[in-house]
Amino acid sequence: MAYVVTDSCHGCRYTECVTVCPVECFHLDEQMTYIDPENCIDCGGCAPICPVGAIHPSWQMPAGKAEWVEINRLRAAETPVIAAKIPPLPGADEQARRLAS
Amino acid sequence: MSAHPRIAVVGSGPAGFYAAEALLRSGMPVAVDLFERLPAPFGLVRFGVAPDHPKLKQVTTVFDRIAGLPGFRFVGGVEVGAEVSIAELSACYHAVILANGASLDRRMDIPGEDLAGSHQAGAFIGWYNGHPDAAHLSFDLSAERAVVIGHGNVALDVARILLKTPDELRHTDIAAHALEALAESRIREVQIVGRGGVERARFSPKELGEFGALADCTTGLDPDDLPEGVPEPAMDAGAEARANADILRGFAEAEGGTAKRRRCLIRFGLEPVRLAGEGRVDGLHLRRTGQDRTIALACGLVISSIGRRTAPMAGIPYDARAGVHANLGGRIVTDGVTVPGLYTCGWSKRGPHGTIGTNRACGVETAAAVLADLATLPVPIGNADALVAGLAERAGHSIDYAAWRRIEAAETARGQAAGKPREKFVTCAEMLAIASEAA
Numbered sequence: 001m002a003y004v005v006t007d008s009c010h011g012c013r014y015t016e017c018v019t020v021c022p023v024e025c026f027h028l029d030e031q032m033t034y035i036d037p038e039n040c041i042d043c044g045g046c047a048p049i050c051p052v053g054a055i056h057p058s059w060q061m062p063a064g065k066a067e068w069v070e071i072n073r074l075r076a077a078e079t080p081v082i083a084a085k086i087p088p089l090p091g092a093d094e095q096a097r098r099l100a101s
Numbered sequence: 102m103s104a105h106p107r108i109a110v111v112g113s114g115p116a117g118f119y120a121a122e123a124l125l126r127s128g129m130p131v132a133v134d135l136f137e138r139l140p141a142p143f144g145l146v147r148f149g150v151a152p153d154h155p156k157l158k159q160v161t162t163v164f165d166r167i168a169g170l171p172g173f174r175f176v177g178g179v180e181v182g183a184e185v186s187i188a189e190l191s192a193c194y195h196a197v198i199l200a201n202g203a204s205l206d207r208r209m210d211i212p213g214e215d216l217a218g219s220h221q222a223g224a225f226i227g228w229y230n231g232h233p234d235a236a237h238l239s240f241d242l243s244a245e246r247a248v249v250i251g252h253g254n255v256a257l258d259v260a261r262i263l264l265k266t267p268d269e270l271r272h273t274d275i276a277a278h279a280l281e282a283l284a285e286s287r288i289r290e291v292q293i294v295g296r297g298g299v300e301r302a303r304f305s306p307k308e309l310g311e312f313g314a315l316a317d318c319t320t321g322l323d324p325d326d327l328p329e330g331v332p333e334p335a336m337d338a339g340a341e342a343r344a345n346a347d348i349l350r351g352f353a354e355a356e357g358g359t360a361k362r363r364r365c366l367i368r369f370g371l372e373p374v375r376l377a378g379e380g381r382v383d384g385l386h387l388r389r390t391g392q393d394r395t396i397a398l399a400c401g402l403v404i405s406s407i408g409r410r411t412a413p414m415a416g417i418p419y420d421a422r423a424g425v426h427a428n429l430g431g432r433i434v435t436d437g438v439t440v441p442g443l444y445t446c447g448w449s450k451r452g453p454h455g456t457i458g459t460n461r462a463c464g465v466e467t468a469a470a471v472l473a474d475l476a477t478l479p480v481p482i483g484n485a486d487a488l489v490a491g492l493a494e495r496a497g498h499s500i501d502y503a504a505w506r507r508i509e510a511a512e513t514a515r516g517q518a519a520g521k522p523r524e525k526f527v528t529c530a531e532m533l534a535i536a537s538e539a540a
């Protein structure tokens with residue numbers, strides 16, 4: 001069990017999640033963040049703070065998003081840890097509005 | 102004497118550790134002394150997080166890593182405000198960060214609140230978590246019904262520990278005295294009572310959901326509270342309120358028809374008016390919000406969990422409304438004017454809200470304020486090393502991080518015998534004895 005970043009993060013990458021993770025389990029590539037399920041302690045702090053609602057618990061994945069559990073596991077192993085907030089990707093605000101509508 | 106600026110952090114819960122980390126990882130040449138009243142660090146991770154939530158406690162591996170950063174020193178078993186004053190710290194450190202949490206329970210201020218059998222959540226939680234201040238307490242678990250007042254995650258923790266079977270708790274790090282008492286409990290029903298409706302409850306869905314999977318307890322609602330069923334939260338109520346509504350609806354539909362022996366009722370729209378009883382609680386009177394009629398509920402145990410506030414400290418300005426040290430973004434202020442060299446973070450800065458990780462962002466903010474001010478802060482006249490050495494001499498003990506690790510190893514070894522992750526020492530004397538053994 002762990003929390004899981006889904007494709008809603010793709011192209012936004014606000015990284016608010018990173019600031020409240022107590023165990024630094026977020027990883028990062030050019031497009032989005034990933035959670036390392038080996039380190040996540042299920043505190044649930046990241047899910048409500050994500051501006052686009054991209055993060056879900058693995059035991060409660062929305063329809064069609066189940067594959068992201070495994071993608072997070074694989075990509076977290078291949079990408080560096082991110083410990084502090086960075087600026088969102090260009091176009092993040094437009095994407096957030098699109099996802100909210 | 103070290104040429105590096107030294108900063109004292111008071112309180113070794115998550116807020117204290119994350120502030121220390123932010124300072125030590127800033128790239129600035131600073132040293133941090135982390136003061137803790139008890140011989141054991143970690144604050145609410147050790148004494149607040151429920152024993153049946155072991156995964157959250159894994160965050161201590163991060164604290165161990167922070168304790169290993171160059172410039173970090175743990176000063177355990179020293180109570181700031183008693184054994185050493187803030188003024189004495191200020192004389193020896195460039196800055197002092199208060200991260201001493203919210204140790205006081207808010208009172209309901211209703212008649213009967215001080216009857217035997219009426220308790221505050223902090224005491225009960227300290228008791229089952231083996232806090233040295235609470236280990237001697239006892240709770241009467243002989244009546245059939247207990248009432249927990251409050252609609253937050255702490256109320257859920259209290260109710261869940263009362264409702265779990267001994268087998269569900271046996272392999273956690275629950276204090277042995279609590280496991281023993283709970284095994285004899287005759288409580289069959291716990292009502293979790295709050296003033297607001299479903300939307301206003303501050304349960305996190307994950308913790309509410311656990312009530313659907315208790316071994317010997319069903320969870321349901323009282324139709325009197327919600328005659329039309331669980332209402333659909335407004336669209337702007339937030340994802341958590343919507344998830345909670347779904348979970349509660351699930352409880353209401355699934356209840357009944359099982360052989361489970363215990364029951365939890367989550368109740369809404371009820372305000373406590375008074376506790377009844379001669380010498381000890383035998384009932385609780387509640388008023389339906391917005392109505393005059395009161396309801397009497399027979400019960401032998403009442404535990405209130407309606408919020409916490411920071412204990413005021415001598416000489417530190419207090420924000421009575423928020424129940425925290427008066428501060429702006431972590432800088433202690435009096436009448437809007439910054440008090441140089443004094444800071445706060447965690448619950449004593451922003452109140453008792455958020456997850457463990459919220460304290461990380463909070464600690465980063467306070468550390469940034471300290472670092473920004475550092476050049477303008479006066480160089481301390483006293484010597485921190487001499488102060489710490491003097492404190493150890495006066496107290497007759499010195500609890501550094503290595504000493505804590507010896508205590509921890511002994512707890513783990515004790516636990517192994519009982520199939521528990523650790524068997525905590527519940528008195529400071531036991532901890533000090535272990536700490537001094539190989540020192």
